[in-house]
Amino acid sequence: MDRQPHPGQALHGNTLRASALWRGARTGTMLLVIMLLISACAGIPRSMDDAEDRLAQAQALEEAQEYQQAADLYLEIAQGLRATPRARVQLEALEILTREDAPPAQRDRAGQLLEEIDARRLEGDEPARLDILAARLAWLEEDPDTALQRLPENPGALPDHLARQALEVEARAHAARADWIQAVNTWDTLGARQPDEDHQQQIYERLWALIQERDRDTLEALREQARSPATRGWLDLGHVAQTTPPSPRALERALDAWRERHQDHPADPLFLERLREQWAAYSRHPDHVAVLLPLTGRFGSSANAILEGIVAAYYDTPREERTTLRVYDTGDQPEANWTQYEKAVEAGASLVIGPLERSAVNRFARESSLPVPVLALNRAETRDSYPDTLYQFGLNPEDEAIQAAERAVLDGHQDAVVMVPRTELGDRLHRAFEARYEALGGLVRDVQFYAPEATDYSDTIIQGLQIRDTRPTHRRRPSQDGEADREEPRYRSDVDVIFLSGGPRQARLIRPQLRYYQAGDLPVIATSHIYSGHADARADADLNGIVFADIPWLLDHANPRPELRETLDDQLSNISRQLPRLVALGFDALQVSSLVEHLAHRPGEYHQGLTGRLHLDEQRRIIRELNWARFIEGEPRVIGVGNALINPLGDAAW
Structure with a gap:
């Protein structure tokens, strides 16, 4: 065996x-x-x-x-x-x-x-x-x-x-x-017992490899547990390697601070010099970025919101690090993206952001190689392999459904009813949620597709939850504490969570109707579509209790750049102001364009962007870990970040 x-x-x-x-x-x-x-x-x-x-x-x-x-x-x-x-x-x-x-x-x-x-x-x-x-x-x-x-x-x-x-x-x-603390401590002790520098370096290489294989959260916890000065030094250096932005100057500042804290540490100078070499190799900003977007096509509003985000990121970059930015309008013809890509390459582009349309991304994904790296703003259809220089980024709704399934399981829920609009998007969200939820051991008991334009969702609720009594007069039963009577739940007993997707209007109607049928105590986990992105306590009061995933850019106490949002709200066009998630996507796209090679060579690292915690998977797709919030008094309140490593199942289509 x-x-x-x-x-x-x-x-x-x-x-x-x-x-x-x-x-x-x-x-x-x-x-x-x-x-x-x-x-x-x-x-x-x-x-x-x-x-x-x-x-x-x-x-x-x-x-x-x-x-x-x-x-x-x-x-x-x-x-x-x-x-x-x-x-x-x-x-x-x-x-x-x-x-x-x-x-x-x-x-x-x-x-x-x-x-x-x-x-x-x-x-x-x-x-x-x-x-x-x-x-x-x-x-x-x-x-x-x-x-x-x-x-x-x-x-x-x-x-x-x-x-x-x-x-x-x-x-x-x-x-x-x-037992990582003991492992690091013992490797360090072993290194000190080596008879010469060559053998010592071999041991420290193993120690450093072990540290680099740990994710950032694990290293944070280990640093707090470490007692040995040498062990703390190694873990602290690992933390520097995983948290320092890909800028040689930022790295040098971090290493100077590390050296002050850990004088005469065995990691110095060899491993410090190695980090310098890595940062120099993987921290080169592209000197010429081309942007392919359908600015005048049917996706013009979305494309212009993304472009405004890219421009905002450009001016947010220190002047000495700004790249040449050239924009190509691909119009309404997805095939024009390849033609414009070739023009951009001939013009000296060192990286291309776009295309946006899924069909165009599929065209790039079929190539065996790409002469200039591409940061696509959507996901291609699932393939066995992609060109090494194709990176895929986007606001893929399936990711939200998958994270909702993970959240439901982590919260202890086992049986779900799905309520989604009767649209292509609703079907994709349902399939992504169900696949992930059942893969994790949960069971989807029923799926209800509702008419997005409706105002009365009672049939959806009655059928999905098998409401036993639809009369407005409610039966009541004595409470166990004897203080008051409680309304008796009238929904099916084999369901403990609802997965909901829909726009703010639909969610504001569905939630009160759930309460009407005494199903208000059922936990509801939703996608970001239920939130407009703009706080409105009066309009969103009916959403109280709903837990949903969204990008940190739209959530107080999660937004990494609150001052930037205040500034942009005054500068964005009226249309783009209504599409804040796409503005954030554009902002992150330009920032990530200088990080993709760094992230590709440092598995486990992530970039805290406006659209989430961003990291690369093995197929060079950028995965977003979203924040979780709950509506309380009509306002979203942050309750956590991420669930687990996302395993995307679906693909976005434009």
């Missing part, structure tokens, strides 16, 4: 075996010790010279990486020896059979051999070495708890070569248990 690597096992593909220094030390020493023991034994069937030759042959095979033959020869030699020398030769075989790259059959043999070795015959440091090999085998067998139990109690008191082996097993076992 094949064994899969477990967390912390394969940090750079390095094999877990004794260092070259240790091998060199034990080659001569162990040979001498075993020879002396053999010479003291009576009744040995082979001569002293023969035994010495066979041991030397086994060690030569081991050094030549002929591990199976070396182990077989050690075990063959051991069979002809008495107790004490036999245990020591078996220990040599066990060393080989517990390599990280040993095949499963060798590990199985190692487990058997571990039971056969008579530990009472071992002397000096040999019992500790046996414990380390037993711990190593347990870790390889994906049992980190046993690995930690089998290690010597005080590895720091062992000779350096054994201490290093013990600490390496300990570090990997802690990582396998996701």
Whole structure:
């Protein structure tokens, strides 16, 4: 049975075996010790010279990486020896059979051999070495708890070569248990025990890789838990790497502050210099950005709102970092986007923002390669692969439905009724919500498509919730506390949440009608479509209690740039002021255009934009984590950010 690597096992593909220094030390020493023991034994069937030759042959095979033959020869030699020398030769075989790259059959043999070795015959440091090999085998067998139990109690008191082996097993076992603080601390201790700078750097490389694999929230928590100054320094540097904007000047300020806090830290100067190199490589602002938008087509209002956001981001950028910006109108013909793209490339564009229409994005996605990177403002149809330089960004409504499903499950809801408009968008939202919700273990009990233009949604509510009594006079039942009577719920008992989508007008009508049918206590989770984007406590009072996802730009206490919104509200055109989410998309698009390469090379990092926390998935699609808000007294109040890593299911269409 094949064994899969477990967390912390394969940090750079390095094999877990004794260092070259240790091998060199034990080659001569162990040979001498075993020879002396053999010479003291009576009744040995082979001569002293023969035994010495066979041991030397086994060690030569081991050094030549002929591990199976070396182990077989050690075990063959051991069979002809008495107790004490036999245990020591078996220990040599066990060393080989517990390599990280040993095949499963060798590990199985190692487990058997571990039971056969008579530990009472071992002397000096040999019992500790046996414990380390037993711990190593347990870790390889994906049992980190046993690995930690089998290690010597005080590895720091062992000779350096054994201490290093013990600490390496300990570090990997802690990582396998996701005990990141102990793992980082142990790797750092191991680095300090290395005999030279080359070996020390190898250990610190593993430590740094472990830190970089953690996401930002995990690093934040670990920094608060760290007690060791060295561990705090490593985690603090990881935090710098994940939170510093891709500007060499910003990085230098962050590194100066880090160096003040962590003087004489082993990460300095090597890993600081590496960050400088990465920032220099991935922080280059495009010097010429072309924008492809259908400014005069049927999507003209949307396109102009996006363009106003792009222009706002341009003037928000420090003058010395501003790029050349050239806008191309693609009109009503999606195929014009490719023609304009070629013109932009000929004119020297180093990055292109657009196209907006989904059909045009599909055209770009079919190319095997793109000569100039493209930041599309929509998602292409799902494909096995995309051009390496195609990045996809957009306000995809399916993302909201997916996050609503995740939110419902995280809140403990299991059974949902879906209420969406009878439109193409409503169908897409329903399908995205249902697919994600049921993938997470929930169940959609019913789906109701309502007429968007209606004013009476009683049929939708009665059928979806199976209202038992539609009379306006309500039955009442005594409350348990005896203080007052409560209206008896009349909706089906197998539903505990409603997923709702619709515009502000529909939501303001549906919510009171739910209360009318005594379903007002049912939690309602909605998409951003229910909120106009402009606070109106009187008009939105009927939305009280609804939880919905939206971009931080529109939510007080979540907006990263509140002063910018105040400024733009006075500068935007009347139409764009009514499309604030698209303005935010344009603003983020220009900012992200200089970050995509940085984000692509640093998995787990995100950019806090106006449209959400933005990060790249493996297909170079920009994923938005939205904020959650609840209507209280007619106003949206922020209650959280994001749920989990989004796994987009649908695609937006214009």
